[in-house]
Amino acid sequence: MKKFKMSLLLMVVLLLLIFITACSSNDDAGGDTESDSTETNSEGESDSEGASEGGENWEGQTINVQLIGDFNMEDTTDPITGEKTKGLQELKVKFESEHPGATVEFIIMPWEGYTEKTQAMITSGEADVYQMPGIADFAAQGVLEPIQPWIDKDDEFSTDIFIENQMEGWMALGPDSTELDVYGLPFLGDARFIAYDKQLFDEWGVEYLSDYPTREEVAEKAKQMTGKNPETGEQNYGIWFRGDWSSAFTLINLAEGQNGQWGTGFAWDEIEFQFDSPEMQSGLEWLLEMQEFAPEGLVSNQGQEKWLTKDNNIGIMLNQGPGDTIMPAYAQGLGDRIGIAQEFKNDEGVGGMFAGSPITMAKDSEHKELAWEWMKFATGEDMQKYIFEEATGVPAVKAVETWESYAEVENLMKPTVEAMGTPWTPRYPWASSQPRFILTSEVEAALTGERSPQEAVEKAQKESVEWLENR
Template sequence: MTQVKSFWLMLLFALVVAVFTVGCSSDDTTGKDGSETNEGTNEGAAEGEWEGQTLKVQLIGDFNMEDSTDPITGETTKGLQGIKDEFEKQHPGATVEFIIMPWEGYTEKTQAMITSGEADVYQMPGIADFAAQGVLEPLEPYIENDPDYNLDIFIENQVNGWKALGPDSDELGIYGLPFLGDARFIAYDKQLFDEWGVEYLSEYPTMEEVAEKAKQMTGKNPVTGEQNYGIWFRGDWSSAFTLINLAEGQNGSWGTGFAWDEIEFNFDSPEMKKGLEWLLDMQGFAPDGLVSNQGNEKWLTQNNDIAIMLNQGPGDTIMPAYAQGLGDRIGIAQEFKNDEGVGGMFAGSPITMAKDSENKDLAWEWMKFATSETVQKYVFEEANGMPAIQAAETWDSYAEVENLMAPTLEAMSTPWTPRYPWASSQPRFILTSEVEAALTGERSAAEAVEKAQKESEQWLKNRN
């Protein structure tokens, strides 16, 4: 009897200790330095193969963890917390941490992060440079060994466009999956065309068509009496891409090759010279301030004074146009194409896996999740980004803006791919500087493209 009583006393004591221990445990997510983290608690998650694994995901741009208010529409924009919760729900035991950085200086910041092994998955526009360093995991084995994953979900050319060369390879391989889609196109104001009595741009306009219509719509608007400008293009940051596209429209190209020891530039080609001369002519139908990204302040407003906008992107056009009630007023035409229907800058952001990640299986799960309809729809509807998957065409949110989305998705399927491999390297900035020099009258078109060619060749020689 005494032994039985002792047993029950010991059991009661054990229960009290257990309750006390649970009551004193903490579930807050305050970091060691007192800053807030997004680690979460995974409360209620069942134990599984992901138990204890933390996945760090780097994202670039206007992502937020918590819900926020859109400054243009006043509507609530959902944060990444819901995406985090859904992934952790589908992968019990796992924890996702997001590291969000701005676009400014993202290349240098990403380099620092991947060098120090700070994340498992990266959003990486400059994939070619990083793949060559050997810091990215090749994805073909994961794709081949995952029978449920199909690359056919992506918009045409998106997968091929992000292929890159590894440090010991002479063939392009898959180091990233399309995540944020993007494209470049020519946008125009239908109302100004109507007021001037000019026919809308054709779906695939030529340089001659754009020049003629830009000239016709420069001057005092016949209906409003206000000063109008026929065209606008950015004369600084993206001017190299605008010039390259003009060469493509004449069946020219930036050059050939992908590996640095095989690249040859065509910056001084007749097509490039003629393209830059065309830009100099168009400067006469544009507002002042092209080389300082000015003169387009009224674009996408009711008082817009510019008829045609070159080298535009969906993030700055589609949702802002509808937010301002201009969705039916704006038209989209394709950038200049060669005789094979190819032309325009390949843009966007793939997602990649760090070579030194200790959670590669979980990283692959995230990459599949990030390219699923769940996340791609979030990117489009909440983050003002472009989806990279074909299923977007079936969404109700797509149907609401289809007149601008349909030509944008087409533009995503017909750019120059693989993209310009030098786009994030010094030759791009050399060419940009020479376009600026021509636009400011410092050099002629011929002198500018010749100087860009020589300096880029010298840079390439030093690099190799």
Template sequence: MMLKRFFSKGSLLALAFMFILVAALVGCSSDSGGSSSDGGSSNSGGSSSEGSSSGGDGEWAGQTVKVQLIGDFSMEDSTDPITGVKTPGLHVLKEEFESQHPGATVEFIIMPWEGYTEKTQAMLTSKEADVYQMPGIADFAAQGLLEPLQPYIDADDEFSLDIFIDNQVDGWKALPPESSELDIFGLPFLGDARFITYDKQLFDEWGVEYLSEYPTMEEITEKAQKMTGTNPVTGEQNYGIWFRGDWSSAFTLINAAEGLGGKWGTGFAWDEIEFQFNSPEMLQGLNWLLDMQELAPEGIVSNQGSEKWLTKDNNIAIMLNQGPGDLVEQTYAQGLEDRIAIAQEFKDDSGKGGLFAGSPITIAKDSENKDLAWEWLKFATSDFAQKYVYETGAMPAVKSAAEWDNVKEVSELMNPVFEAMSTPYTPRYPWGSAQPRFILTSEIEAALTGERSAEEALQKAQKESTEWLENR
């Protein structure tokens, strides 16, 4: 009755139509609130952040950044069945990032290491993510698939490259298409390094002086020879040295050559690279590895013989080309903190040498969420995220890590790791994730198994790698 007093029949119909239209518009707005700014659904089919949706108000309302990660990441917390150590899930990073960026949503797409290069290529082509963990940065930057970061760094007064451990930024520099100037396409995210590890208890039992901080090949040879045989205290068989004769052998050999003043070759762009796999230093290095093989347990080519390493029953004195991995955690879990020590890999005359390893994070060139992606890169390299990296068993890449309480507690191992991270060969070997690595590895295996002499193996590696380069 009240409506009839104020409106005619025609105006009532118009008002009803207006209410219906407003309701429809509100419904559409609500439905689109969870979509990313590129028009796609905020819940990707390959995403590991279940049930996430951007919502609420804030500077980043309605925006989603999709982050690809490689390895054993998980959204949920997990517990190691052996050590009982609890590892936090990625939900910790998701919650903190979204808290710092009101209205934004972060989604994770996790892939295994197996076949990661091909899968990453496919993802970049189909624009599946905004941010990528990118160990093969050189190849993807050269294809024009990655966003240069220097403009973002220059424009952001709150960010500085000084936060990173020395050489970590330089190690991930790469060449853009049609340029001869290295540029920054990635920021260090997961740190890594290679070094020489040894068991002080075995040295003591044999009466051998500990390794120097920067041992030479001659020093390694002398001390490994002295500790191969029957342990004078335990009566057990000991071996002076061990190294992997399979997938990492190319890097072990290159480092030996660096210690002799040689190098893998020259150049960075594919059309400028010249390999030196058959150089005198490489030949001397491979012959040295063949000599060291005689002081190691059988089976190094098939990654066998080191089963007792980092246990109380360890029977190996020196470990070449060791990575941090679970080194610190396992050393302390086994009660070996007074036994295990670290020396640096072989260095050239400038004090550099060894594999530059780890993973940077990058922004896809085709991302339509680049501002939010840059925010994720800054967050991923902040102390909060880098502490998460350390707590999940990986190495942080920032200088401040040396001052964290949980790092100081294990500083005798961590400080040499940080040293190793600051002195590798940089920029990263451009062929480190490409076919020449596998060609060289195969030929080292052929020498270690006696299929070819060291000289024949390296000549073949040089020839096949050069042919691959010419036909690439």
């Protein structure tokens, strides 16, 4: 009996040795290539190495996703309107159900100070995916994963889903790049435009703004609507623009409308500012003229309190965005009262700041395959619809024009989508850096009479060049 057990044991060991040898020889013959890592899924289709990490292989993997702005995890109810807004929890459940075993956690931060907070997060490796308007700065630091290789190897993903110019707008330079490259995917769309109140135009007997107005047209109509409203007797103002936070971009757009520009270059060692150009000075002089037809408080973001109310007293609003115009207008029952015209364009039809947010992948992410899966999910219709219908944001995908929710606000969304296709691209590389705040400060100084327009643009140029040299 002992001999029989011993013989049986030897036979089992021998069979195991033969099986291991056969497997080893097969591996050696195939070589260590990507094609060897393909597997066959339940439908008989081959999965790439990245896709093979899906399903049960996602088990135990967690990615942290940083988002900026008006996002909430749980459903919320507006205390005034009673309208309910869905939270991110629903999308979290859907993504995790599509990637069994995986977990996605969100880190939500406000817009205030987002650049510094993002820098701290990425330095300490707190997240795998970031919403990153300041992509140019971070790509140059070498802390972001290049995305083009992920696009190239994923046959199921196409950048054709995005609205025109959205991919180009977020291209950036890496630390060793000589050509612009893809470091992110369009996530939160945005645009800048000129909004106006049709009712006030009608009451004053002024023709609506043209689709592509000049500054001369805007100035003329703003002047005509400043004073006592002929129908209501209330004081009206022809125009309003923010004189602090976004004033640098308003001024740059005025220069573009004169075929000027902010400067040239994209890499920091190639940038040449033109903040003191004749077009910039002329644009700032125009803003000072428009200040005469605006309510007081421009430099402290005041005077527009009645905008998007039934008692609105302002005719034209410069440098507006969809988030603070489209949904609020409809929420107040004013969707048909508001009109949208394009910002000032150069002779090639280009002008205005490229705005919004891309999503990027951290270079040091330990779960890049899962991070890529999230990036695709975030640019898919589920997440993009959520942005539009629940977070009062603007999608970056063409599919928006097929949604019922788009049809309900088409008169305002159609020109907004058009505006998204005609801004200056790629995004101003200094848009989230010190030159922006230098220029903003000088616009404020001119608006408050502290400096003349010429002195202001010359000082902005000098300080921005010095910053660039000492960067």
